[in-house]
Structure formats: C-alpha cells, structure tokens
Amino acid sequence: MAWSATSPGANQPDNTAFTQQRLPAWQPLLSAGITLPLFFCVGLAFIGLGLGLYYSSNGIKEIEYDYTGEPGIGNCTACARVGERVAPPHPNCTCQWCFSLPELFQGPVFLYYELSNFYQNNRRYVVSRDDEQLSGLASALRHPANECAPYQRTPTGLPIAPCGAIANSLFNDSFKLLYQRQPNGPYDEVPLDRTGIAWWTDYHVKFHNPAPINGSLKLAFHGTAKPPNWPRPVYDLSPDPNNTGFVNQDFVVWMRTAALPTFRKLYARIRHVNYSAGLPRGTYCVNITYNYPVLAFGGQKRIIFSSISWMGGKNPFLGIAYLTFGSLCIITGFVMLIVYIRYQDENGDGDEDE
C-alpha cells in the first residue's frame, strides 16, 4: 500500500485508494460452482474422519461397575448402609467386585472412578479454595482466603490446610486390584501406578508444599488443622515424600474441578512390566475401601477400567457427529446440485459458454 498525499489545493481531498474507498480488494462470492464441490469434499472428508473416529472409539474397551451400594444392588450395600447419612470420616469398610476377562484387555489400562450428581461445578464450591496456600506460600498457609469459608478455620480458630470445600471433600475410597491367573489359584496384587495422573504443570508448578522445617513437612504444617472430613492431616496423605502434602496426586486431580455433575477422575495407571500389554486373561477382583458417602446427596459411584487411544477415552459422539454432518453435507450437495441444474435449464439459453 502506498500512501501519497496530493499536494495541489489544501482543500482538495487526498486521492488515495483508501480515502476514495478503492483499496484493492478480494471480492469472493460463494457461487454454486465453488460451493457444490466444496460440499462434496467436506462431506467426504468428514465421513472419512467420522469412520476413523467411530472405529477408534469402538476399539476402546471399558469395564465399569457401580459400587454405590444402593439397597439390593451389588456387594457394597452393607458398607453403604454404614455410612448412610453420616458425614465423613467413616469407619473403614471394604467390599469387593470381581470380574473375569475372557481375553487380553489391551493396554495401557487406566483406572477411573466416577461420581454422579456431585456438583463440583457449583459456584460456591468452585471458589472455595486458596491457590496461594496450595502453592506453598507460608503466609497463605496461616491465613487462608475468605472464599474457603466455612472451611477456612476450625471452630478453635486454627487455619485449615488445605482450606475450602474442594479439599475437604477429597475422594477417599481406595482400590486394590487382585489378579487370579488360574481358577482357584492365588490372587496376585496388580501394582497400580498412582503417579502421573495429574497435569504435569499442576504437579510441578501450581502445587507446592510449604518449605519443610528441619526436613520435616509435619513441622511446616505446624499450627494448621486438617480439613474436618479428613481422617489424617495432609502431610500424611502418602508415605512417599514426593506424593504427599499438597502435591499428592490424588489431591491434585481432585482439585481440578469437573465441568459437569457426572464426572470421572483418573485413579491409577496400570503399567507394571507384567501388565504393560494390558490386563491378561483371567479373573480379577477389586478390593474397595468404602469411605465416601454419596447416597446422602443422591449420587452414585463407579469404578472403570478403560483403555486409551489417540483420541482419549471411549467417545462415540465425535465419530457419530462427524458421520452425520458429513452425510448432511453430501445430501445438501445433491439437493443443491438438482436445484442448480434445474435453474441452469430454466435460464439455460446463454449459459453453455460459462
């Protein structure tokens, strides 16, 4: 673009393409000649993608089990009854779910838990956290944010660490996977990898423990109280020093509030050498430590084994949507073509040369 001001006459308007509204311009028009092939191309491309997505999604295996323990269903009824309408913490209660795999469950296998009717996205709940405290800031540890109320301080006035409703309601059921290679054979425990389940950035940057005092994390938390629902303080979440305190991966995962009231969260990955290809054929049992009450708010709990592909977990929606929209494009394309030809014929006299 060259801008030039014409000099003669101060009052004379500048004769530039811009001032005269005559900038060079691309003037596209979606004419039938362009759009019809476009419809077919897009349609075909979408159908192709849709098929790929659909088969990928179908290739993903999921095994799930509802262990809420609603009366008469499943093995966890007893546990559920114990904890019914009682605020946590609960006495430990265990139940078991067994299933058998007729063939290899293609790996890598991930273990999820699912909660439903749990509003992690309620506004009061979402704001009830203190990211400064979770980043290990000493001052925030002693002075939790007001948003954390009513889980900001204990009745005695001690600051709660970690404060807030999210932390307080940390999911605390635990699962142990046992594998029976031969019928009636011994049960081997399948090692569950409880690390690498949180976002790398959360685990390494966003969440930090306060600096240990004399090498002890416990001392760093001195003067704070555990969240009321927790059975043990935050520094005792795990014996592994890299997985305890605020950087406990279960905790970090839990703190990423879910978008919808029914949500799944990653519990563990199965990647032990023996199981790197997946879960071999045989019988499995999951020992569930049932702590977390969901019946109180009409919720449900599930445990899910899922394999993961390039597109993530099982999700038939994308494939179907692509297929539908692709077909729609093609159908529209055909309709348009017919209309187009009709119109061509109607005023077809001079149209041949175009």
Place this chain on the structure above:
Amino acid sequence: MDMALTPVPECGVEDQRLVARTIFIGQQLVPEPESYVPEKFCNNRIVSSKYTIWNFLPKNLFEQFRRIANFYFLIIFLVQVTVDTPTSPITSGLPLFFVITVTAIKQGYEDWLRHRADKEVNESIVYVIEKGRRLKKESEAIEVGDIVEVQADETFPCDLILLSSSNEDGTCYVTTASLDGESNCKTQYSVRDTSSLNTIHSYGKISATIECEQPQPDLYKFIGRINIYRKNVDPVVRSLGPENLLLKGATLKNTKKIYGVAVYTGMETKMALNYQGKSQKRSAVEKSINGFLIVYLCLLVSKAAICTTLKYVWQSVTHNDEPWYNEKTKHDRETIKVLKVFTDFLSFMVLFNFIIPVSMYVTVEMQKFLGSFFIAWDKDFYDEEIKEGALVNTSDLNEELGQVEYVFTDKTGTLTENTMEFIECCIDGHRYKPDPVETEGFSETDGIQPDSSRAEKSREQLFLRALCLCHTVETQMKDDIDGIFEDTELTYISSSPDEIALVKGAKKYGYTYLGIKDYRMRLENQQNEIEEYELLHTLPFDSARRRMSVIVRNARGDIFLFCKGADSTIFPRVQRGQIEMTKVHVERNALDGYRTLCVAYKEYTREEYRIINQKILEAKMALQDREEKLEKVFDEIENDMNLIGATAVEDRLQDQAAETIEALHKAGMKVWVLTGDKMETAKSTCYACRLFQTNTELLELTSRTIGSSERKEERLHELLVDYHKKLLFDFPKRRSIKKGWGEHQEYGLIIDGSTLSLILNASQDSILTNYKAIFLQICIHCTAVLCCRMAPLQKAQIVKMVKNIKGSPITLSIGDGANDVSMILESHVGIGIKGKEGRQAARNSDYAVPKFKHLRKLLLAHGHLYYVRIAHLVQYFFYKNLCFILPQFLYQFFCGFSQQPLYDAAYLTMYNICFTSLPILAYSLLEQHISIDVLTADPRLYMRISDNAKLKWGPFFYWMFLSAFEGTVFFFGTYFLYQATSLEENGKGFGNWTFGTTVYTVLVFTVTLKLAMDTRFWTWINHFVIWGSLVFYVFFSFFWGGIIWPFLRQQRMYFVFAHMVTSVSTWLAVILLIFVGLFPEILMIVVKNVRRRTPKASNLELPMLVSYKTIGNGYV
C-alpha cells in the same frame, strides 16, 4: 434565520419584565425628569464552554450517565460491587471506565478548546472612550453604554450602535461573513446628529440615551430610538434600525475607525443568542437499536427470572441445596430468603449482562465518526469552481442517507446554478433582446435591438434608469481613487444575483450604475453623461411583499418612486390597461423558465412626497410593531403606479440536475420542489430537470385553478375530492405505490403557497378542516410535487407534514439559501449546497456538498453503504453476544443454577473489547457488498434497503435464530464431547475451565468466520484484523494460561489452553462445531446464489470468481 425560535437566555431576571432597555451613552446620566430605575446588564464576557475545572467531573459524569446505555452498565457495575456476584466488578467496570474516560477526555478537550477561544475573545484589547479619554480595556470589561472605538479590520467586541465613523458621511462598511456567510460588504449608517462626533473629546460632552428592545436572536431585526439632549433645547429623537447596528462578530472594512455605543453585551449579543446548539437529530437506525435493546433486555430479565425460579425449585431438595461436601457459611444460612432470591436474580442478571454489550455503543460511535470521513474525503464531491469538497457537520446521520424517501429541494441555486443572466426585457409590451454581438461604445441605437417595434424613446430611458436605480447593489472599485471610473474595474456586489444581472443588463443597454456617494446614486447614461439622483428612501425587499422600491430625486428636483417585483405583486398595484401587453411577455418568459420581474414607477409632487416622507419617518421611528407599521406604509406608497415593463433573467439548470432527479426517482424517492418562485417558472424548471415527464398528468391546486372569488374554499374542496378519487382509482392497493411506478399513469401535483396555507390553516368552522388528510393522500400518490410561492416557514411546514404521515418516512431537504434553513433543520437529513447565497444553509445543514448532482453519489452510494454497514454492525453485535451468553445460560442447568460462569473472567471481558471488536469495525468501515460504481449507476439497488429493510424484525429474528442455534450447538457439542472418560491420550482429565475454554474457542472462531463469510470486500485491512484477531486470541490464551499471575487469587486458567490444544479430540470437535455452527448460514448463501444464476444478473452482482481482483483505475 426565520426559525430562530430558541429561547432567549436571560441575564438578569428584571430584564424579562421590561419591554425596552434604556442605555445612557458614555454612562452619563441625562437630566431626565422621570425617576430612573438603573437597569442591570450582563457584562461582555462570552462563555461558550460547558464546564469549569470544578464542575467538570460531576457535570460530565452526570451527562454521560443520562444516556440509558451507560446508566445500565453503571447499575450492573454497582450490583457487582455490592452483591456477591459470579463475575468480578472488573469485567464490566473496566469497559465502562474505558468508555467513560475516553468520552470525558474527548469532551474535556473540546471544552478546553472552547475555553481557550473564549479567553482569547474575552481578553482581547479594546479601546473605550470614557469622559473624553481613551482607555484600554479587556473586551470582557465592556459594559452596556460604553463608547467603543473599533479600527479597520477588527471585529466588533459586542453589539454596537454606530455613532460616528472616520468617513465624513458617518457610514462604515462591514462584512458579516462569520455570522451569515455573506461575504459582501454592507453599509451601516450612523444617525446624522451623531455622525459629526468623530473626536474623542466630543464624546465627553454628549448626553444621549438609547431606548431599544430587549435582545433577540434575529440578526436582521433591531428596533430602537436615540434621544439626544442639548442644553435648553428639546431632545432630538431619531429612529434606529438594523442599519445602525454593528453586530458582534462582524468585521469593520474599508473604514479607518468607528465609534459606537454598546447596546447588547456578552451572552446577550445577537451572535451569542444565535449560538444555540442545533436540536439533536436521531437516526432511524438508532430507533431500531433501541427496539432490539428492549427485546434483549426482556430476554435478559426472563433468563435471569427462569434461572432464579429453577434454582429454588432445584434447591427445594435438601441434598441439592446443601450437600455435605458443600456446606454454607453461617452468614449464608441466616440471610433472609427474600433477600437471597433478590440477590440471586441480580447475580444472574450480572452473569448474563454481556448480552447487551457496552462496546456496541462505542463501536457504533466510532463507526459513525470515522465513516463520515469518507464523505469529506470523496474527491467526486470536490468542486473545481469553489475549490471545496463535501462538508460533514454531523456524523450521526450517515446511515439515514440510505433511507431517504422524500427529497425536498429548493429550486434556485440548488436545481439551478443561480448565476443569473439577463435575457431580455419588454418595455410597454415591446420585446428587447440584447445584441448577441458585443458592441463597444454606446451609440444611441446600438444597445437595444428591438424585435420589430419599439417603444417611445423616453419610456426606454425611464425603464433603463429604473433598472439602474431600483436596487441595493454596491459597487467596489479595484482602484480606490475617486473620480476615475473605468468600467472594467467596477464590480457589483449584492446578496441577490438577480439584481446584479439587472444592473449588468442595463449596462449592456448603455446605462452604467457607478455607485452611491453622499446619498446620491450616480449613473452614466447612453450619452456618457453622469446623472445624479438623491436617494431619499429605500423600501427594502422582503419575502412577504416580494418587491422593493426606491424613492429618488433627480437633479431637477423631480421625485420618483421606482418599484420592481414579482408580477403577482406588481400587477394589482398599477393602473389598469397597462397590464395586458406586458402580461403576455411575462407569461411567455415564465414558460421558458426565466425569472421575471416587473418594473413600475410613480412620480410625486413635492407636497405628496412631504406626506409620504412623514409617514415613513413616523413608522421608522416607532418602537413597537415597527415592522407592521412599515409594511402598512409601504403598502400605501407602492400603489397606483405606472407599469413600464418587465425583465427576464435566466437561471441555468445545474450540471446533471435532470439525471440526478431521474436517478432519485428510480431509486424510489419522491422529489418535491419547494420554491419561492412563481409557478410558471418553477414548472418549466421542473420539466427541464425531468421532474415532470411529458406524460405526467398534472394536478393543480393553485390560485389559478381555484380562483380568487369567495367560493375559494368550496372550489378547493371540490378539487381535492376530485383528485383524490382519481388517484385512488389508479392505485387500488396501497402496497403498489412504489413498485407500481412506471406501469401506472404518473401524477404530478402543483400547489402554491396561498392554497397551502388555505389547507393547513383552515379555520375551525370551515369545511376544509379535515381535508388536510385528503391532501396528504393526494401528495403521497403523486410521483412529483411542486410547491411554488413558498415562504421559508411554509417549506418547513410541508416537511413537517410529510415527516408525520403514517410510517414516518425519512425526509431529506436540500437547499442553498437562508430561506432553506428552516426546512433543512426540520427534515431528518438536511443537506446544504455551498452556493452563492452565502453559507447559511451549509452551516445549518448536516452535510454540505458543492452541487446538486453530488446528491446522487451521496445517497445512492454512500448512504446505501453506510446503511448496510451499520445495519450489519448492529445485527452482528446482538448476534455475537447472544451466541456468547447462551452457553453460559445453558451451563446453569448443569451446575445447579449456581451462577457459575462458563468462561474465565478475562475471556468475559476481552470478548467484546479485543477478540471480536476490530473485525466488525473494519467491516463496518470498508464493506462494499456492491461496488460504489454499480451503486451509483443503478439507482434501483437503493430500493432494496428502503424502509429500514435490514433492521426490520424479520432479519433481526433471523440473526437471533442463528445465534440461538450456534449457542446451542457450541454448548451441547462440547457437552457431549466431555462425556468421554478422557480426551487426552495420556488418560488425564479436564476440568470445568477447559470445558468453558473449548466452548469459547469455538465461539470466537465461529463468530469471526461468520463475519468473514459476510465480508464481500476483502481489503488487506480486513485480512489483517480478521486473521489477526484469531491469532491474537490464540496468543493471548497461551499467555494468559502460561504464567502464574501474581495478583490473581485463583490460577484457574493455568495451562488450561495449552492442555486443551494437545488433545486431538478437542481439535476435531472444535472444527466440527465451527462447521456445524456456520452450516445454516452457508446454506442460506448458497441457496441464494444457486437461484441467481442468470448471467445478466451476475453481471449486476459481483464477480463470480474467487480471485484477487485489483481495481485498476489509476489510484495510488
């Protein structure tokens, strides 16, 4: 100036009670026997600024928040501050603060400029004569009664009464160019008794008072009286008129210095009183916006109400209201329920308030402001002759130019050039035409070429003398030495081009007007002798009388009255029997489109003159009702005259006037010509500019068809009913009015001023009272209307009448003279022609162009484009904000109606400010869906957007449907996507913020691409802002999520966007959702285009190929 109806601001309260004010010249009290109440006048300080430093902030804020939109956002902001709301007050406070600050800075700067200008005026140095001494003062210190000295080329510091000047005869010359745009020098006079006082000392002794009316805004009216007291003598009383008044703002010319006494000062000067702001015109688009705004407000309130209701229904289940994992605080539990419901409602309002975007107002203002430059920049509007282009006085009405239905145009100077040329004259019925071959030297016969016969020699001379004497033309010599008259250097100046044409015409016949000196008019006759006439009285022209006269005394002492004027006013005032011969000529000339004037004279004896003189002086002396008294006297005097002849002056049609009118007609506009000219002249002009075609059937409602008998009203009634029937028969359906043109018989209406006032001002008991409606219907059904013999106010009346008919059509007035100002101000859009009759029309207009032909491009191209642009801008803004907020609304159903925002606060704030603002602004400035050349060439395209077509409820609901569809697709598409266990190949999960960001990404891309699809004119700027905005969004998101922000309490967006883009599924979903969202729109476009496949139609449209088409036209 006729419409200066603005209220007069009062300085002192007591002023209001007094009819007149008394001023003591030089502040010296006079020995008045009556008790004297000192009056208080305001000082000469001019204050045009609105604010002071102290009141700027409160006053400016108050004015800004009076705008409904700003007030709304203020309320939202206050709610956010006081109530616990989901979004922080910053999200709405920041944009509001930005808008308010920018506006305040702009207004503050403008006011500062005014302050500076005021200061310059108020502190300028003036010289005041006080008790015989010359004192230096600041202008603002002048008080009423002070004697002020003004030097040549200085402007008058206040309204002064001229007392004396350095000229011997006590006159001075002024130009009022800055007041009314008339650049010619005007002569102002002093009263004879004071004109001798031309030294400072002489003012030490003067003792006089001036009584004059209270200040009023009319520049051309002034009534006053001066009483001069002398020792032992009765006071001398002289009348004062506008010719004695020097207006503030006018400039002294060609006079060394003058002394004057201040009569009106400061805010009471006529200039200050005329400085009232024009009434704000609002465009139809703005009205549509307000309509849409109400719909969206209802939508907002109902959304908030629905959510609040559902929230409490949902919460009635205890475990929903307060599950164990999410207990309420003590304070929460104890709040009264009603209060909580109310707060919840407000919270929802705040959450959804983005549906009405504050940025739309900013963008609309910016679009209008920047867009108006294109008119001023357009070189097609540049006129070589006056070396000027178009002028934009307001930017609020750009789009109104695309909506015009009625065009009211003045004739003289607008349709015609207003360069008068003397064509011919007739003397006693004999026709004279100037010799086409220019002859040098004046022999007795050379000048005049009679057709066949010729009148008596003495009559010829009388006629030519009359032409030379009966006018108000001034002469200006290039060489200032008196006595040497070389006609090559003699130039005539007058406010009326007709008079110049007549004087020049007389010159062709051998009579040269040389100017006026010491009240004596000098002229050179055919024998090269100089004749002198003493000018006794001038009976000036006014539009009511439509004539002017002079009373002169020749060297022998004979006294003559010469009168010239329109035939209709002259014929009834001359002796019968003389009329017939002349009338033939006048009518034939009028048919040819010439402007005709009749010339008459009368001779007085000394005795008769004495009586007349007495009467005139009496009337001039009157303090009250002087106008009426003068008019009455003039009426008496100008009677029983002898008709000598008539003149014909041609006013050429403007370049392309006919083509322009034709184009406007084709574009569906109705063109009305409103003129003060006589019917025949106007009619022929109308035929010449093709307003009337040969096949147009003319309906006449004039004094000719109605007659002047007492049966006037009945006859008018008959005609009205008759015409009405005729028209309704032709137009059985109202709908066909516009489209039916060309197929039906075309009708034209001619009406004159007197008939119009008969219709409009019909008395109560008259049968005509309800015929205004019939008249209107007739007008509506006529393709062209000619209103002749219109007074300026009648023009405005007509515009007002049309403005108020059903459907309130958009009216446009175009004119060049002061007499058009009233209709220019009255109509929706006022266009001024930068013509010869001063700049008053141009200054009072909304837009001014040099020529009538420019109207074509202004309306058909600029108006059309501005309308389409702003209509699209408005629709797009509502569309993109509904798209934006609908997912947030739907999300409430999945988060327990807890007012959880779907998007992060930064995204909420930035959406309208950054991510989606520039593309639409660029579009609304640059879009040419049809190229300017095509628009100008094919007026029919204008009809496509008539009746506010793009902002009707139909298109509005189409856009609303689109946005509702898209919002739903975005939300539920993402919702189903998030049903998956995981979206990443490492099996990790996403949270609510990623969900919102996904919806938001689809949203930003879709609304931007939607605009891209609507853009038909892709300049590099469009490319830059559209793709730039998308790139900026991506960069911003990375940046916003890439840092732990030290000042934020919650790091909710940390790496959310980066994680999102690592997920292939999300990518695929985003692409799919964009396609699905745009699908209906693509379908619409394609359906439209597939149908429009005829090659002819496609030529009319745009190039069919998608190619980069550079318009090769020599532009840089």
